[in-house]
Amino acid sequence: MNTEEARLLSPQVNSLESKSEQSLRPKKLSEFIGQKPVVSNIEVMIHSALKRSSALDHVLLSGPPGLGKTSLAYVIAHNLGSNIHCISGPALEKKGDLAALLTNLSARDILFIDEIHRMPIAIEEILYSAMEDYRIDIVIGQGASSRTMSINLEPFTLIAATTRPGMLSNPLRDRFIAHLHFDFYEERDLKIILKHNAIKVGIALDDDALDMMAKCSRGTPRIANRLLRRVRDFSIYNDRNAICLEDVNETLLMLQIDQAGLDRMDRKILNVILDYYGGGPVGIEALCATLSEDRETIEDVYEPYLLKEGYLIRTPRGRECSTRGREHILRLQN
Ligand SMILES: Nc1ncnc2c1ncn2[C@@H]1O[C@H](COP(=O)(O)OP(=O)(O)OP(=O)(O)O)[C@@H](O)[C@H]1O
Ligand SMILES: [Mg+2]
Incomplete structure (x- = not known):
């Protein structure tokens, strides 16, 4: 996991961040x-x-x-x-x-x-x-x-x-x-949270920037808040008065998050199932070994959102990449 991903997705909260x-x-x-x-x-x-x-x-x-x-x-x-x-x-x-x-x-x-x-x-x-x-x-x-x-x-x-x-x-x-x-949040709820928190951190937000941030936050307020801080830095760096869509897109690109809100590891999971296991099913142990990630991280951090969004399917024989997952990866390759 690279450091940018670790900051956005990792369930661990460091002491500095815990204060914020x-x-x-x-x-x-x-x-x-x-x-x-x-x-x-x-x-x-x-x-x-x-x-x-x-x-x-x-x-x-x-x-x-x-x-x-x-x-x-x-x-x-x-x-x-x-x-x-x-x-x-x-x-x-x-x-x-x-x-x-x-x-x-x-x-x-x-x-x-x-x-x-x-x-x-x-x-x-x-x-x-x-x-x-x-x-x-x-x-x-x-x-x-x-x-x-x-x-x-x-x-x-x-x-x-x-x-x-x-x-x-x-x-x-x-x-x-x-x-x-607790279930993942609807985009409209994440927008309300982001709007409140933008005021708290003292930055204005354009509507299309807000929409994109809510869409790419994996239904998770903690990720929305982390993204907000990263985008705010970009916006300040770009000398703007309010966060605009361009700031959000630049930040997402830097963090390797795609327009569906999936990050490098999400895509790697789907790619590994497709390339190494013919689309699955593949047992969780074999999958984690190929990914060099521990089981708890895959099961707790990545899988729930991929399952909820229908990119991944869980069967008694293991994990499968769904048609949606396959189409998403193909779209990115073209
Ligand atoms: N319903 C909500 N409304 C507004 N902000 C929220 C809401 N839920 C969570 N947040 C924000 O998301 C952050 C993370 O939430 P919290 O630490 O409570 O999650 P958690 O479920 O306890 O996570 P973990 O399983 O990692 O302990 C909070 O600091 C808060 O800013
Ligand atoms: Mg907690």
Whole structure:
């Protein structure tokens, strides 16, 4: 993956960018654009929790990277007027880490666990009784002299985010009262987000430039925001008062993103299936080996959008390049 792609598509957010991401994050539910089914569910749940003066039910948020799972967790905390404590699944190494977090929660606090599918399975068990009964059982000592101590917790809400809900164990998944899935954004929603954020970063946008940016952002607000910053740099470099279509096209060319919003790796995936495997089907392991990419990156970052847009088909025998994918590659070659 070259560095430009890494910046636009990589799910990882570096610390510098994380600060700028935070500045563009929606603060309250009314500022959260799109994802209507998710937002409607959350609205009802928040309203009910406030009216019952109880903790919000546990929520599992799933979907591809950059669609707003973390943002929504913060928005929920804001609308409830609750404190939010954040931790990433892989950062929890020992049962004691999670026990310490849980026992420090006040009534109606939110515990947000990001990438919950990467939390060690041994730690997961603590969550079962914590979620169900607001209680944890800790074993003290070892061998014959060991005993179990129960600690009661304040009623809290667990909000967990995952790009891979299928990797969660059934007992854990079943303890979430709501499982809300994020889909890729419609272009019209991305336009609203881009318009808001252009104002926040202090640059004007021509309408056709806006249309093209929304079209090439892979239905993902994080990518739209990254693209906006890159195009803004180009526009300033070109000494313009507002971002125009030419700035967007120049930026896309530099980033090797085509007019359908596909980047070099997307095209490479389709090309490899066509050239090496006669259009497929090809097993994911063989495909990743040929691409020299790890499976998680292909499955989490690239594949969901290619599948959603119908460039790629997933069959029990492996991945196939669709007619649309074939036509797209042929068009680019001519
Ligand atoms: N609905 C939305 N309205 C406005 N901006 C949004 C929305 N969703 C996401 N964004 C923007 O996209 C950025 C990325 O969103 P966020 O970090 O919440 O995604 P995520 O789903 O948690 O990704 P990951 O799986 O990588 O953790 C945010 O900083 C925010 O600027
Ligand atoms: Mg996140």
